[in-house]
Amino acid sequence: xxxxxxxxxxxxxxxxxxxxxxxxxxxxxxxxxxxxxxxxxxxxxxxxxxxxxxxxxxxxxxxxxxxxxxxxxxxxxxxxxxxxxxxxxxxxxxxxxxxxxxxxxxxxxxxxxxxxxxxxxxxxxxxxxxxxxxxxxxxxxxxxxxxxxxxxxxxxxxxxxxxxxxxxxxxxxxxxxxxxxxxxxxxxxxxxxxxxxxxxxxxxxxxxxxxxxxxxxxxxxxxxxxxxxxxxxxxxxxxxxxxxxxxxxxxxxxxxxxxxxxxxxxxxxxxxxxxxxxxxxxxxxxxxxxxxxxxxxxxxxxxxxxxxxxxxxxxxxxxxxxxxxxxxxxxxxxxxxxxxxxxxxxxxxxxxxxxxxxxxxxxxxxxxxxxxxxxxxxxxxxxxxxxxxxxxxxxxxxxxxxxxxxx
Amino acid sequence: xxxxxxxxxxxxxxxxxxxxxxxxxxxxxxxxxxxxxxxxxxxxxxxxxxxxxxxxxxxxxxxxxxxxxxxxxxxxxxxxxxxxxxxxxxxxxxxxxxxxxxxxxxxxxxxxxxxxxxxxxxxxxxxxxxxxxxxxxxxxxxxxxxxxxxxxxxxxxxxxxxxxxxxxxxxxxxxxxx
Numbered sequence: 299x300x301x302x303x304x305x306x307x308x309x310x311x312x313x314x315x316x317x318x319x320x321x322x323x324x325x326x327x328x329x330x331x332x333x334x335x336x337x338x339x340x341x342x343x344x345x346x347x348x349x350x351x352x353x354x355x356x357x358x359x360x361x362x363x364x365x366x367x368x369x370x371x372x373x374x375x376x377x378x379x380x381x382x383x384x385x386x387x388x389x390x391x392x393x394x395x396x397x398x399x400x401x402x403x404x405x406x407x408x409x410x411x412x413x414x415x416x417x418x419x420x421x422x423x424x425x426x427x428x429x430x431x432x433x434x435x436x437x438x439x440x441x442x443x444x445x446x447x448x449x450x451x452x453x454x455x456x457x458x459x460x461x462x463x464x465x466x467x468x469x470x471x472x473x474x475x476x477x478x479x480x481x482x483x484x485x486x487x488x489x490x491x492x493x494x495x496x497x498x499x500x501x502x503x504x505x506x507x508x509x510x511x512x513x514x515x516x517x518x519x520x521x522x523x524x525x526x527x528x529x530x531x532x533x534x535x536x537x538x539x540x541x542x543x544x545x546x547x548x549x550x551x552x553x554x555x556x557x558x559x560x561x562x563x564x565x566x567x568x569x570x571x572x573x574x575x576x577x578x579x580x581x582x583x584x585x586x587x588x589x590x591x592x593x594x595x596x597x598x599x600x601x602x603x604x605x606x607x608x609x610x611x612x613x614x615x616x617x618x619x620x621x622x623x624x625x626x627x628x629x630x631x632x633x634x635x636x637x638x639x640x641x642x643x644x645x646x647x648x649x650x651x652x653x654x655x656x657x658x659x660x661x662x663x664x665x666x667x668x669x670x671x672x673x674x675x676x677x678x679x680x681x682x683x684x685x686x687x688x689x690x691x692x693x694x695x696x697x698x699x700x701x702x703x704x705x
Numbered sequence: 706x707x708x709x710x711x712x713x714x715x716x717x718x719x720x721x722x723x724x725x726x727x728x729x730x731x732x733x734x735x736x737x738x739x740x741x742x743x744x745x746x747x748x749x750x751x752x753x754x755x756x757x758x759x760x761x762x763x764x765x766x767x768x769x770x771x772x773x774x775x776x777x778x779x780x781x782x783x784x785x786x787x788x789x790x791x792x793x794x795x796x797x798x799x800x801x802x803x804x805x806x807x808x809x810x811x812x813x814x815x816x817x818x819x820x821x822x823x824x825x826x827x828x829x830x831x832x833x834x835x836x837x838x839x840x841x842x843x844x845x846x847x848x849x850x851x852x853x854x855x856x857x858x859x860x861x862x863x864x865x866x867x868x869x870x871x872x873x874x875x876x877x878x879x880x881x882x883x
Contacts, residue, residue: 335849336847336849336853337849337850338848338849338850338851338852341850341851343861345862346861346862381733381735381746386736389738389739392737392738508768508770509768509822509823509824510823510824511770511771511772511822511824511825512824513770523793523794523795524770524793524794526799528795528796529790529792529793529794529795529796529797529798529799530744530790530793530797530799530800530801531737531738531742531744531796531797532735532737532744533737533738534737534738535737535738536737536738536740536742536797537738537739537740537742539796540796541796542794580739582739605748605786607746607788607801607803609801616770616772618772618773618788620773620775620786620788622777630777630779631775631776631777633773633775633776635772635773639773639827639828640771640772640824640827642827643823643824643826643827
């Protein structure tokens with residue numbers, strides 16, 4: 299690097315999200331020239347912990363990989379074990395799984411919309427969207443007993459049924475979202491300041507998305523037509539018409555910028571509502587779990603030999619779990635991969651050429667599930683002088699940029 | 706787009722790599738939904754020296770989506786399972802392809818695939834840190850998931866790993882456990 303560049307480490311604690319991750323930026327003036335990623339601050343060795351647990355216990359561990367994706371990980375994990383053992387899941391359970399997963403998508407996307415608004419300095423929008431999110435969390439609590447970590451998944455099905463009485467309540471919540479959606483769309487997609495801050499910022503081209511194996515809304519916003527629910531329909535999605543949403547649907551063209559990522563996520567809220575409605579309309583009757591008695595299930599696991607993968611389209615993209623069983627209570631191996639893992643590399647082309655004040659919104663734009671910050675150190679290599687930017691300073695820079703552009 | 710069936714893909718691998726390269730192969734069909742739609746999962750085991758060629762075949766077929774590398778410690782060997790999927794973009798067309806290979810612990814070398822699929826870098830680095838597999842051609846980069854000053858020669862996800870040794874005083878070098 300030329301001696302004109304500065305090196306800025308950001309993280310492990312940082313403003314775009316409330317999770318730890320370190321970034322090292324090489325800055326020329328205000329422009330980012332190079333990015334080095336250093337995750338791992340939140341590595342808890344969950345796969346290692348899984349070695350001392352049987353697959354039924356792992357479901358609850360998988361649920362706790364992430365507080366927001368707490369239906370996605372057990373969904374993929376249960377599918378992996380079912381595929382390894384050859385268990386067929388009852389139809390009703392497949393539908394209930396899809397309903398819970400879609401409710402989770404609604405809450406996750408609205409949560410993200412609030413965070414994105416906060417990064418840009420629109421705290422009133424943060425409050426509005428997080429207020430809207432409460433409704434779906436209340437519904438999830440009503441259906442499963444918990445706002446997060448639902449504990450509803452079981453190998454071979456689900457643990458709780460959805461009764462006709464509960465369906466009325468689900469429909470009521472969906473109506474609420476249909477009502478409020480217009481408002482959210484208007485704020486995010488028609489507001490000139492949000493457009494100024496997010497259009498042509500953090501661009502990821504389609505080729506880069508393919509080569510770097512991007513997943514989820516990040517990949518779709520770059521025009522990559524990829525969604526596990528569409529490509530390899532599993533569970534109830536096999537009966538439904540799910541189409542991957544790319545920004546063309548809304549604006550007719552793909553830019554692959556932060557704005558497009560907002561478009562994709564907002565449209566996916568509508569898609570989730572439609573999926574839940576279809577699931578409720580076609581909800582089959584019957585059993586909800588293949589093997590009700592856990593002791594018997596565990597005995598089956600102990601005798602099972604084989605390997606399987608489970609894939610699910612989580613709110614952030616594809617999650618994949620791999621399980622190998624070897625006639626033992628404990629699995630031979632359990633591997634979990636969350637979507638942000640694949641979206642780490644696409645961050646680099648997105649960030650290069652951007653300004654420091656754009657860092658929070660670009661980082662937040664992939665909806666990462668790891669990262670966050672307390673302070674930024676600006677180190678002048680020449681003089682060795684250190685300036686510490688706190689979380690508030692960086693946030694202020696971002697808010698000021700919005701104000702400047704809005705004037 | 707011209708889609709090959711799972712059986713044809715399998716045949717392609719057998720023809721291009723030769724019978725001696727393939728250890729094991731199977732196609733699984735999974736059923737989903739009320740309409741009982743199906744999707745397929747392919748498992749192919751190849752010898753390590755044919756592995757790169759197998760990935761090349763896949764890239765020529767349809768640029769695959771790379772998911773992850775799963776590492777499994779089996780006594781004297783380490784099994785690596787590469788999870789790919791191809792033919793995404795159209796309803797129900799996607800096929801998952803899992804290519805696995807066994808590496809002896811005396812010779813943990815496998816060529817990198819980052820020249821073909823740059824997105825595999827994160828996973829290769831993770832496997833290198835956790836299992837000590839050397840990816841030939843992967844540039845030497847700092848630790849990704851382990852601390853940068855983690856002692857060398859300690860591979861946390863290996864089943865025979867004893868861990869990091871006890872650090873008695875501040876000046877001591879951290880060593881491998883016994």
